[in-house]
Amino acid sequence: MDISSFLIDNNLPFPLFFLSTFLFLLFTFKQTKSPSSKSLKNLPPGPPKLPIIGNLHQVGNKPHISSANIAREYGPLISLHLGKQLVVIASTPEAAMGVLKTQDRFLSSRFVPTAFQHKNLLPNSLIWSECNQTWRNLRTLTRTHMFSNKALEAQSALREEKIGHMMDFLHSKQGQVINIEDVVFTTLFNTLSSIIFAKDLIVLNDNYGRDDELKATLYQIIEFGGRVIDFGSFFPILERFDLHGIRKGSMKQFLKAFGYWEYIIEERRSQVSSSTWSSEEAQSFVDHLLENGFSNNQIHELVTELFVAGSNTTTRTVVWVMSELVRHKEVMSKVDDEMKKEIKSDKINPSHLSKLYYLQACIKEAMRLHPAVPLLLPHKAAETCEVMNYTIPKNTKVFVNMWAMGRDPKVWDDPLSFNPERFMGSKMDFKGQDFELLPFGSGRRICPGLPFGVKSVEFILASLIHEFKWVLPDGEEHSKLDMNSKFGIAMKREKPLKLIFEKK
Ligand code: HEM
Numbered sequence: 073m074d075i076s077s078f079l080i081d082n083n084l085p086f087p088l089f090f091l092s093t094f095l096f097l098l099f100t101f102k103q104t105k106s107p108s109s110k111s112l113k114n115l116p117p118g119p120p121k122l123p124i125i126g127n128l129h130q131v132g133n134k135p136h137i138s139s140a141n142i143a144r145e146y147g148p149l150i151s152l153h154l155g156k157q158l159v160v161i162a163s164t165p166e167a168a169m170g171v172l173k174t175q176d177r178f179l180s181s182r183f184v185p186t187a188f189q190h191k192n193l194l195p196n197s198l199i200w201s202e203c204n205q206t207w208r209n210l211r212t213l214t215r216t217h218m219f220s221n222k223a224l225e226a227q228s229a230l231r232e233e234k235i236g237h238m239m240d241f242l243h244s245k246q247g248q249v250i251n252i253e254d255v256v257f258t259t260l261f262n263t264l265s266s267i268i269f270a271k272d273l274i275v276l277n278d279n280y281g282r283d284d285e286l287k288a289t290l291y292q293i294i295e296f297g298g299r300v301i302d303f304g305s306f307f308p309i310l311e312r313f314d315l316h317g318i319r320k321g322s323m324k325q326f327l328k329a330f331g332y333w334e335y336i337i338e339e340r341r342s343q344v345s346s347s348t349w350s351s352e353e354a355q356s357f358v359d360h361l362l363e364n365g366f367s368n369n370q371i372h373e374l375v376t377e378l379f380v381a382g383s384n385t386t387t388r389t390v391v392w393v394m395s396e397l398v399r400h401k402e403v404m405s406k407v408d409d410e411m412k413k414e415i416k417s418d419k420i421n422p423s424h425l426s427k428l429y430y431l432q433a434c435i436k437e438a439m440r441l442h443p444a445v446p447l448l449l450p451h452k453a454a455e456t457c458e459v460m461n462y463t464i465p466k467n468t469k470v471f472v473n474m475w476a477m478g479r480d481p482k483v484w485d486d487p488l489s490f491n492p493e494r495f496m497g498s499k500m501d502f503k504g505q506d507f508e509l510l511p512f513g514s515g516r517r518i519c520p521g522l523p524f525g526v527k528s529v530e531f532i533l534a535s536l537i538h539e540f541k542w543v544l545p546d547g548e549e550h551s552k553l554d555m556n557s558k559f560g561i562a563m564k565r566e567k568p569l570k571l572i573f574e575k576k
Pocket residue numbers: 198199200264377378379381382383385386389443444445448449450451511512513514516517518519520521522524525526529
């Protein structure tokens with residue numbers, strides 16, 4: 073039997089798959105020596121490792137949970153050997169500060185998942201570039217034209233319009249069971265695509281965009297990027313074989329996605345390059361990119377990254393807050409009281425949002441328990457450096473486990489209870505200064521989309537609460553709502569949140 077084609081089958085359940093790969097590796101690596109012990113001195117502590125696979129068998133498909141358990145035994149900064157790859161994980165605020173502040177300069181490079189290692193795309197990446205000139209330029213451009221206060225203000229009419237569509241849609245679906253994730257995703261996606269291209273790309277139809285092909289394509293890209301089982305990244309020798317078909321599969325999806333908006337870029341390019349063009353006419357982010365001389369390839373990569381990084385994470389966050397509010401009626405009724413007090417008009421406008429302190433506390437509390445990106449994105453050590461007096465060798469893959477920190481009883485009182493009051497009258501925020509709460513990361517790699525994400529989450533939640541009563545279908549008991557989560561790039565609910573929206 074051809075063992076490599078056997079391995080390419082991704083559908084094997086993890087243990088079986090794992091065993092088969094293990095045997096294959098045993099065979100392949102018989103002659104290779106383990107890394108010299110000299111370079112491994114003074115690493116952060118970690119569990120004993122098996123030959124060749126190291127600690128791979130201990131990670132499983134919920135790495136934020138398994139590594140939190142290991143950290144409980146071995147301390148705030150742990151080492152895991154995943155095949156040939158050394159991985160260090162920080163799991164306390166102090167360790168997070170060491171990684172994201174003290175040694176930010178050395179630990180802010182990126183470890184690129186197989187799904188994003190494409191020769192034509194990687195050099196144009198914002199998310200996956202090391203902190204080099206490409207990265208700096210792209211951050212500056214997005215900061216100026218998408219996420220600055222001025223840009224956010226300019227976008228506010230668009231955001232109101234898209235959320236207005238969402239509300240109309242839900243009003244038209246009185247009494248029906250709605251998978252709220254689909255509706256929120258489509259709303260956010262169209263807000264982003266209107267900012268980027270001045271166009272909606274998904275139709276909020278009877279199927280609330282669930283059957284949309286572009287959406288399916290982007291999901292595929294995210295799914296490839298979040299593959300936990302990616303042996304190429306554990307064993308560089310195997311990388312070029314693309315054993316699981318990740319590189320090939322993701323490229324196909326990238327090209328498919330580009331096909332959806334190529335015509336818009338061409339249309340705008342002819343406008344922007346016409347002799348009568350003036351910068352005041354710029355309608356969208358793409359116009360600005362074209363003015364800056366971007367090629368189609370450069371635009372494709374950046375735009376895909378913004379869609380992928382922005383819509384999934386923000387949707388998750390909205391759905392987690394909603395789940396917690398559904399589960400905790402007493403909290404929901406306090407949110408209601410606050411909104412009745414602060415909002416006297418029919419429709420919500422952006423100026424109302426800043427007064428909704430209790431709702432903001434609910435959002436923080438949900439992000440503490442359910443960070444959308446539980447391990448942040450993979451950082452990489454550009455140079456050897458020290459954190460908490462341990463050595464982090466060059467090329468180590470570094471994670472910060474936000475999920476573990478959010479549930480650590482040494483950091484939070486009664487960490488597993490949903491208690492927004494803990495943030496009332498507290499200055500603690502998620503903007504990167506308080507190392508207990510970093511759902512967006514911190515330091516030079518902090519999420520550039522934070523202002524957009526937070527505004528969207530607040531606006532969508534406030535609108536849904538203002539106009540609707542949320543009812544679980546079939547008289548399901550609110551306090552028993554299933555809160556299990558699945559791991560990917562973004563942490564999602566295992567079961568979708570389905571609700572009936574009754575007009576208030
Ligand atoms: C609630 C919503 C969001 C959450 C929780 C979130 C969280 C994160 C996190 C944890 C990181 C990685 C930080 C690190 O590696 O240290 C990140 C990076 C990033 N996010 Fe977000 N994000 C959200 C919304 C958005 C939005 C709306 C956009 C854009 C439209 C966006 C674009 C990005 C980009 C481009 C990066 C990579 C930055 C870099 O590598 O320099 N995010 N985000």
